[in-house]
Each structure stands twice: as C-alpha cells, then as structure tokens.
Amino acid sequence: MIQTNSLKTNNQNKLTLLKSVLTLGPAIFLASCASQAPIQQVPVSKPAPVVIVKPKPQPVPQPKPAPEPKATYSSFSEWKSDFTTRAISQGYNAYDVSRILDSAQLNSQVISLDSNQAEFVKMPWDYADSAVSGGRINTGKSKFNEHRSLLSQLESQYGVNAEIITAIWGMESSYGAGTGNSYIPSSLATLAYDGRRRAWAEDQLLALIKLIQNGDIYPSQLNGSWAGGMGHTQFIPGTWLEFGVDGNGDGRRSPWATADALSSTANYLSKSGWVRGLSPFYEVTLPANFDFSLLGQKLPGSSWRNMGIGPIDGAYLDANTSFEMWLPAGKDGPALLLSPNFDVIKVYNNSSNYALGVSLLGRGINGQSGIQKSWPRYEKPLTTTQVRNLQQRLTNAGYDTQGVDGIMGTNTRNAFARWQAANGQTPDGFVTLNSASSLIW
Secondary structure, X not given: OHHHHHHHHHHHHHHHHHHHHHHHHHHHHXXXXXXXXXXXOOOOOOOOOOOOOOOOOOOOOOOXXXXXXXXXXXXXXXXXXXXXXXXXXXXXXXXXXXXXXXXXXXXXXXXXXXXXXXXXXXXXXXXXXXXXXXXXXXXXXXXXXXXXXXHHHHHHHHOOOHHHHHHHHHHHHOOOOOOOOEEHHHHHHHHHHHOOOHHHHHHHXXXXXXXXXXXXXXXXXXXXXXXXXXOOOOEOHHHHHHHOOOOOXXXXXXXXXXXXXXXXXXXXXXXXXXXXXXXXXXXXXXXXXXXXXXXXXXXXXXXXHHOOOOEOOOOOOOOOOEEEEEOOOHHHOOEEEEOHHHHHHHOOOOOHHHHXXXXXXXXXXXXXXXXXOOOOOOOOOOXXXXXXXXXXXXXXXXXXXXXXXXXXXXXXXXXXHHHHHHOOOOOOOOOOOOOOHHHHO
16 A cells, blocks of 8 residues: 555646646747847848939029110109109119109209309419419318328328328318209219219219118218219219218218318329329420320330430339320410329310310429429310311311310310311410311301
8 A cells, every 4th residue: 555655646746747838938949039039130220221302403693784764855753753763673772763853953053063063164374383382282281280180191091192181182172162063963963864974973872872871971971073073072973982081980981071182182092093192294395396196195114214204303203103194274274294193183074275284283282383384375175066067077087086075085185186287287286266266157
C-alpha cells in the first residue's frame, strides 16, 4: 500500500509539472524568439531635393511719359486746366497743384519783360555802368565786410571767389533789398501760356510744387521776380531744388535766408565747373594783324600768347587753360579773353553782359580796377523790331540766325559776323544802327 500511494503521488507531480510547462511554454518561446530576432531598421526616407523656383522676371514698370502740352491754347484758363491734368497724371498731388495754380493770374507785363531783358537790349557799357555804380560797389563792400566770415568759409569750401558770390548777390537783389514782388506762380504760368518758353516754365512750376512739399518754402513766400527768381540770389525753383544748401543749419533750404542763399550760390557755381583762382576775364590788346575769324573760338593760353596777345596788366595767363576772345563792343572797344569761369557765371544768367557785370562788380568790391579801354559810346542799339528785321534778312540771305525772336543773342551776332565778312566789313559781330543799317530798314 505504501508503494502504490507513492506511485500515485509521483504521477500527480509529473502531471502538475507538465501543466506548468504547457502554461509557460508559449511565453518562453516568444521570449526566446524576441531575444534572437534581428533588430528591424525603420527605413529613413531621404529628404526630397530642394528645388528653387526662380520667379519669372517681371517687366520693370516704366514711368508714364509726361503728356505733351497742346500746340496752342485759346485762353489762359484752358492752359491752366490742361497743365493741372498733366501734372496730376505725372503723380503730383491734386491739392498741391491746385493751391499753386488756383490763384495764378495772367500777367501781360511778364510777357513784355521777357521780350526786352536788359541783358540783351542794352549796350554793354550801359549794362556795365549800371552793374558797377558807385552805390552798388559801396554797399557791396559793406555787405562783404558784414558777412566776411561766412564768405571766407564758402570760398575755402567751394573755391569760388568771395567777391563773386557777393557780386551775384548785389546783381540779383541789391544784397537782399529787392527780392521781387511778383507772384511767382502767376509769372511762371504766364510764361508757360505765352509759349516761347513753355517747357521751361512748366518745369519750374513743378519744381515749385516739390519745394513746397519738401517744406523748403511756404506758399506764403511766393513773391519774387517776374521770371520766377526767388530770394537773395534769385534762384529759379528747379535750380534751387537741385543746388539749394542749408547754410544756417536750421533744417530748411530757404532762398530768403542769407546764409542759405550765399551758400547755395557758391555750391551752384562750384558744381558748374568753377576753377579756383582764375579770373573770369583778362583785358588784352589786339595786334594789328589779328584774325577776326578767331572770335568766339577757345584756344589755350599759350596759343594766344604766341599771337602776341596777353593781359594788359601783366597777369599770368595759364598756358593750358582755354580762353575765348570776346569783343563786347566790336573792334573799337575793349578786347577780353574769357576764362572758363566767365561761362560758369553765365549758368546763372545766360548773357555775356550779365557775366561781365558780375565780374566788374566783383572787381569793384575787391578794390580792383575795371576795364581800361574806352567804350564806343557813340554807337546805338537796335529796337526789338529792328532786331527781328535783321534776323529775317540775314536768314533769307543764307546766314541763319536760328530763329526770328527779336532778341540779340549769340546766334544772331555770329550770323551777322559771317555777313560782315562777305560784305567788306570787319567781322567783329557787333550789331549797331550804324553797322547793320542796310539790313534793318
């Protein structure tokens, strides 16, 4: 009995063990598989190549061409309306355009003055006499001393002679005493409507609008010369817009502020090509065999000296600088060699008489002598009608004056000189009642 029970017990133990094995087997198998299976690598996708898509080139927007003015206008109001439309189409603010033009009125006196400018009508000695009057020289000396510090600074900075800056101040506004009482928008609008200088006058009106927008000038300050000049040195709006300088450091460029005006004048002349230390002109004497065809030509100083021509005061004439021979009153008047600085003064006012006046006034302010040779004061100028007759007849005869406008300019004088050469006169280009008598009646 004892053996049978033991066998039974053993069988029961084996059965229990077998059940445990069967129970644990799957888990062991799974653990075994897990420990032996290779590690699966998660595939890493490669980044897609970066494709840079360049934008298609877009056409650069081109500014719209400025609309052309009409050839003629039936009335001043029609021109104003058309100009306003054209200005706004160019991007100018309608309010700014209207506050300039609404109060502009046609001024017939401006048209008359434009056709009879003293620089082109007076004989050179009359213009020079006015420029270098005793009162203007004395006031110039006083103003020069009053502003000596500023003027010396400007001469050092820009290279322009202090007396020339002062002389332009004196010529343009009598040193600030007469800056003009014409309403500038009316003056410029009248010149635009008149048509002779339409494009120029319209450009000045647009520049005036920009200056007001910039805060450089105020609408209440718009009194100036009949030709649009502003302030102490009578800059026109477009020139002030480009060359105006804040000389007193107040953040504005006002042509009515003395320091701004004088600084801007020096800046303008400097950037127009002023040569430091060079006189605008040198008075010379002509040899008996002088070739008058050389008038108006620019030759090196060495070439003029080789002809026996040199400054009468013994001044140095640079051999490499170009000088132009000018006879302001013909063969019987003074002979002047003009330096590049003479032409620079003319950018201020494109008149040889004006540049001569500025040069002589500068000499007077600086205590220097003026022209030595006497003027032929017996000669008389032509009237505007006579100048037109002269221009028409010269042109008809094959000596083109480049227009018949009644204004005695360089083209007319050159054409007259060619006529003189062909008709037995000394070709000095000096037009007077005497020399042109056969062409004006």
